[in-house]
Amino acid sequence: MNELSSTLRATPGTDTRPRSSVWLPRLAWAALAYNVLVILWGAVVRITGAGAGCGEHWPLCNGVVVPQSPTVHTLIEFSHRLTSGLSGVLALVLLFVAFRVTPARHPARFGAALSLGLIVLEGLVGGVQVMLGLTADSTEPARGFVQGIHLANTFALLGALLLTALWASGQPGLRLKGQGRAVWLGSAGLALLLLLGMAGAVTALGDLLFLPADGSTPIETVKRDYAATATLIENLRVLHPMLAIVTSAYLLWMAATLARLRPDAQVRRWGLWLSGAIAVQMLAGFANVALKAPGWMQLTHLLLACMMWLVTVMLVYRALSALSLRSPSTVSGAQRQGA
Structure with missing residues (x-):
């Protein structure tokens, strides 16, 4: 029994x-x-x-x-x-x-x-x-x-x-000790994404308060945002799309670099998910601008932002919870001892 x-x-x-x-x-x-x-x-x-x-x-x-x-x-x-x-x-x-x-x-x-x-x-x-x-x-x-x-x-x-x-x-x-560049790469990516989200919150507020109902083009809207009578919130609206380009480029590079530093299947998988999330979010951002930020599109954009943040956290977590790779000198020394 x-x-x-x-x-x-x-x-x-x-x-x-x-x-x-x-x-x-x-x-x-x-x-x-x-x-x-x-x-x-x-x-x-x-x-x-x-x-x-x-x-x-x-x-x-x-x-x-x-x-x-x-x-x-x-x-x-x-x-x-x-x-x-x-x-x-x-x-x-x-x-x-x-x-x-x-x-x-x-x-x-x-x-x-x-x-x-x-x-x-x-x-x-x-x-x-x-x-x-x-x-x-x-x-x-x-x-x-x-x-x-x-x-x-x-x-x-x-x-x-x-x-x-x-x-x-x-x-x-998390395994922070001995992770080397992976810690700084992941921390910088998360920090940039936080800044992007904060700028997005300001832009969404500006869209709610100041977005014109007429058929103004995006360029005309930007000019209005920097007119003499524009408020600080209007001035900051253009910051979000600029940060989006910089942050997306960094995150794609970060994902590729982490996959190289930590050749783990989970790291590669979440790197691919992040690349897909960035592509979908960029399309949603363009649609949000083209459609004059309707409520349903703002909710979609926010949901995708939450998903993109969570995917990035998962990627960094997987990279920092993986076992650190041994340095070449350590590997060669172990091989000599085995010989």
């Missing part, structure tokens, strides 16, 4: 982990997917101009817990706050389960704690934006700055949730 039990435990495909351990990765992946939806709904709030639907009150809505006789804008803003609040609840549950079913110093614990901290920061940034009146039709330059910080924190949150899900699924931790 003991031998049969041992055989069953060793049978491939037989999951003998406690039920709570099985649920940890599922919860982490669900939290990641859910937060992508929350981010898209937040974009709906911006696109519809419903950011002031609860007035300048936060966390209350129009000074009360549950708004009375709400308008459409109030319903949109209030529902976004509810869905964001549920993100916090999910993060708390994720942290609790991670500490309950994983041993000390397990990377999933760090990922869950980081995710919770970033969700709290996300809520605080949103609260500051509301209380300062940087919503709806506000054209204050500070709104563009806060919007960019909001997007950067959002990307960081998605990255933390992705790593938590990977670690909860049994994937190895």
